[in-house]
Structure formats: C-alpha cells, structure tokens
Amino acid sequence: MAPGVAIIMGSKSDLPIAERAAGVLRELGVPHTLTVASAHRTPDRLRATVEASDAEVFIAIAGLSAALPGAVAALTDRPVIGVPVSGKVNLDSILSIVQMPPGVPVAAVGLDRGDNAAILAAQIIAVRDGALLARLSQRRARAAEEVDRHAREVEAGGGGGGGADGGR
Ligand code: AIR
Numbered sequence: 001m002a003p004g005v006a007i008i009m010g011s012k013s014d015l016p017i018a019e020r021a022a023g024v025l026r027e028l029g030v031p032h033t034l035t036v037a038s039a040h041r042t043p044d045r046l047r048a049t050v051e052a053s054d055a056e057v058f059i060a061i062a063g064l065s066a067a068l069p070g071a072v073a074a075l076t077d078r079p080v081i082g083v084p085v086s087g088k089v090n091l092d093s094i095l096s097i098v099q100m101p102p103g104v105p106v107a108a109v110g111l112d113r114g115d116n117a118a119i120l121a122a123q124i125i126a127v128r129d130g131a132l133l134a135r136l137s138q139r140r141a142r143a144a145e146e147v148d149r150h151a152r153e154v155e156a157g158g159g160g161g162g163g164a165d166g167g168r
Contacts, residue, residue, distance in 0.1 A: 004030050004031035004033075004057075005021075005058070006057075006059070007021055007025075007034045007035070007059045008050075008058065008059070008061070008068065010063065011036060011038060012036055013063075014085050017083060017085055018034055018059075020115045021115065021117050024114075024115050024122075027139070028122050028135050030121070030122050040067060046075070055078065057079050057121040058076065058081070059114070060072045061082075063086070063087045064085075064093060066097050067096060069083075070096070073100065073104050080106050081106070081108075082106045082107065083109055084096070085112060086112050122136055
C-alpha cells in the first residue's frame, strides 16, 4: 500500500500537531513517514528529504514565518497540505501558508489542524483507492453518530459542554 504521506515539521516543537496527523493516518491505514526539516534552518536537508520521498502527498507543519509548506511545494509537483502552528501571533503562519504565488499552490488547513490535514491527504489518495474511501466514509458516519448522541444528551438536559472538536 506504500508510499502514502510524508509529514514534515519545521521543528520538533511541532510534534504534537504532527502526531495528530499521524494518529488519523494510522487509524485510516495510510502509510506515512515523519521527519523534521526547516525551510530556514536546514534548506539542504529539506530539499534532500523531498527529493528522496516517494510519498503521494506531503503534509508540512510549521509556525512563525511558516515557509515550509511553500518550500516543499517549490520542490515537488505532488500535492502539499500546509498546517499553520499557533503561537503568540497566529496570523503569521496562516498567511505564510495561504498567500502562495500563482502556479505554486499549497492546500491550507486551520491552525494546529494536523487531523484535518491527514483527512485531506487521505481523501486525495482515496481518489484511486476504494477501500480507503470506504474507511473515510465509515469515519465520517461515526462522527455523525457522535453528534446524534450529543444532541440526544443535550435535549435530555445532559449538557456537559465541549465543542464539536472537543475544544481542541
Ligand atoms: N520554523 C522553523 N524553521 C522555520 C520556521 N518558521 C518554525 C517551526 C516552529 C517554530 O518555528 O515550525 O513552529 C518555532 O521553532 P522552535 O524550534 O524554536 O520551537
């Protein structure tokens, strides 16, 4: 089933977000690799990582001036999903990822949303993988059942709080 998804983070400090992505990919049975390479601190390592990878989709995770997803996109024609990482100023990483120049797109997910990056990467791969598409559909059905259960709890006066993503 390899090659799957290559997850690259700009720093080891991004690992909690990368682990969210890896957890979802594991659950969906999508092979993946995990590494650290910074667009600014280790550009040579980043180039070598991308050039050596046979991944179908890249997930690039970075905070601050988050050049990483764009730098990966500059090095490959395969799809790149950027995950901005939250910090003191959150718009910096979001805009660094969203504002790519014409011709070199990066798909952006929300702040710290490694989980959504993994789902999107799996959806891209699932275009040619019916079994993976079925697992994605089952995952979505389970999430819908959870909302139904929450609705019944709230309507019965249970409440309990927590947002749709558990407040994460
Ligand atoms: N970063 C690393 N190289 C370039 C950038 N923009 C990002 C990392 C991390 C943040 O800078 O992706 O989110 C802080 O890195 P560190 O290593 O200081 O914790």
